[in-house]
Every structure is written in structure tokens, then in C-alpha cells.
Amino acid sequence: AQSVTQPDIHITVSEGASLELRCNYSYGATPYLFWYVQSPGQGLQLLLKYFSGDTLVQGIKGFEAEFKRSQSSFNLRKPSVHWSDAAEYFCAVGASNYQLIWGAGTKLIIKP
Amino acid sequence: NAGVTQTPKFQVLKTGQSMTLQCAQDMNHEYMSWYRQDPGMGLRLIHYSVGAGITDQGEVPNGYNVSRSTTEDFPLRLLSAAPSQTSVYFCASSPDVNQPQHFGDGTRLSIL
Numbered sequence: 548a549q550s551v552t553q554p555d556i557h558i559t560v561s562e563g564a565s566l567e568l569r570c571n572y573s574y575g576a577t578p579y580l581f582w583y584v585q586s587p588g589q590g591l592q593l594l595l596k597y598f599s600g601d602t603l604v605q606g607i608k609g610f611e612a613e614f615k616r617s618q619s620s621f622n623l624r625k626p627s628v629h630w631s632d633a634a635e636y637f638c639a640v641g642a643s644n645y646q647l648i649w650g651a652g653t654k655l656i657i658k659p
Numbered sequence: 660n661a662g663v664t665q666t667p668k669f670q671v672l673k674t675g676q677s678m679t680l681q682c683a684q685d686m687n688h689e690y691m692s693w694y695r696q697d698p699g700m701g702l703r704l705i706h707y708s709v710g711a712g713i714t715d716q717g718e719v720p721n722g723y724n725v726s727r728s729t730t731e732d733f734p735l736r737l738l739s740a741a742p743s744q745t746s747v748y749f750c751a752s753s754p755d756v757n758q759p760q761h762f763g764d765g766t767r768l769s770i771l
Contacts, residue, residue, distance in 0.1 A: 556699070579757040590663075590749060590762035591702075598757075637701060641757040645690075645709055646717060651701040 549574050549642050553650035560628050561658045568623040568653050570638030579641030580621040582612055585652075586634045594636075597621065608632070633657045661685050665750050665763035672740045672770050680735040680766050682750030688761070690753045691733040692717070693725065695746040696765075702749065708733055709756075740770045 550573045560566050572578060579598055583591040595606025602614040612623045621638060638650040666681045684691065692707040704717030708727040722744060724736040733752075737744060747767050751760040 581759065583760075590764045591751075591760070592762075593759040596759055639702075645707060645715065645756045646704055647692075647756060647760070649702040651699060 549640065549648050551638055551640050551648050551650040553636075553638055553653050555653045556651070557654045557656060559656040559658055562630055563627050566623075566625045566628045566632070566655070568636050568638075568655070570621045570623065570650060572619050572621065572638075572640045572648070574619075574640055574642065574648075576643065577616075580612075580614060581639040581641070581647075582606065582610070582621070582623050583637045583639065584608075584634050585637065591637065594623070628655075628657055630657045630659065663750055663752050663761050663763040665748075665766050667766060668764065669767045670769070672737075672768065674740060674742060674770060676737075676740050678737050678740065680737075680748055680750075680768070682733045682735065682763060683731050684733075684750075684752040684761070685731065686752060686761065687730060688752035688754055689730065690755050690758075691727065692751050692760070693723070693733070693735045694749045694751065695719065695744075696749060697746050705735065705748075707756075737768075742770045744768065745770045 552571045581596045582594040585591045597614045635652045635654045637652045640648045663684045689710045693705040694702040703719045706725040708714045750763045753760045
């Protein structure tokens, strides 16, 4: 069955430190991959997407993600986090049955 | 530039009551969907539509009904509210399922 796993429920990072949020998926074909961010009390905003081509994709707010087919992963990275990055991050995979498959989310906490 | 508009933003219902959550988009998107978001469970798809007159069930459709008479509107109906339907509901739209989703701000629903 198709699935998306975000293994970390919470991650705490010091302001200015680097960040990596993990996303693993199970899907037979080449997937469409997305990362979204949700600030408290808000809807979800697209950070970046991968459809094809270059496996390193750049997004908004200084985020990037790398698609690794051999590892079925699409990890999100940022070289230096800011307090405003505190939010919940969701990975999603586009499946063939008109449905997106979502991870459970990772809550990012920033230490001053 | 309205995007996706959800109404109401907050609602409290009694068990057994019915109500309709409204969703409208002004981007001429064919694909629309309804999700519920519960703590630790990410987004779960309730129903989706690939165009006017076409709807289908997602992962958790029981207790909910939808219709899509126009491209713009995709209302979600709770037929007989139950406490288990207490959640935050998000409507989203996109040109198709594998394009980035545009989300509304959500409806926070409590069933007593």
C-alpha cells in the first residue's frame, strides 16, 4: 500500500543551526513529491515540489529538498533556521488514484 | 485575490445536528478536496472532486456528503454530527491532483 512516513514527531533545533526533516514514501512509480508548512492556526502553504528532473529542488524561505529514489526519501533541509520557521511540516506524495498521501507531520521547535 | 475561502471559521454543534461547511475557489481549479486534521494524524482525505459533477470518496468518507454543481464550490455536509467529527477541516484546490494544493484557512468544528 502507498504510504508516507515522517519518522520524527517533534524536532528541536537551535536558532541558526541546520535542519533536516525526514520523509520516506512507499510508491511503485515515480512520485510527485511535496513539502508543506503549517503555522499555528493557519492553513498549509507549499514549500517546494518535485515532479522530475534535478533531484535537488529549491523552495521558498530558503528550504531545499533532495529526492533519492534508491532510498525512497525526500528530506527537507535548511542550512540555518530562524525562529519564524517554528511550525509543523508535512510531506505528501501524489498517487495515481487522484489522492495525495500525507505524512503525519513533524513539529519544528526552535530554541533561542 | 481570494484563493480558497472556507466558511464558517468556527462552529459548535450538538450531537445529531447537521450542517454544511462551505468552500469556494476563484482560480478555476478542477480538483478540489476536503481533509480533516486531527492531532498526530496529519491530513486525512474525506472526499474529492476532479471536476463539476464528479465526486469520489477518500480515506474517511463516513458521515460526510459532498456535491460539486459548479467548478467554484465544493460544500461538505455533516449529515448527523457525532463527537468523533470534532476536528479542523480544510478545503483545498488545484488544477489537478498532482499540482500544488491551495488551502483555505480551515474550519474548527466542535461537536458536543
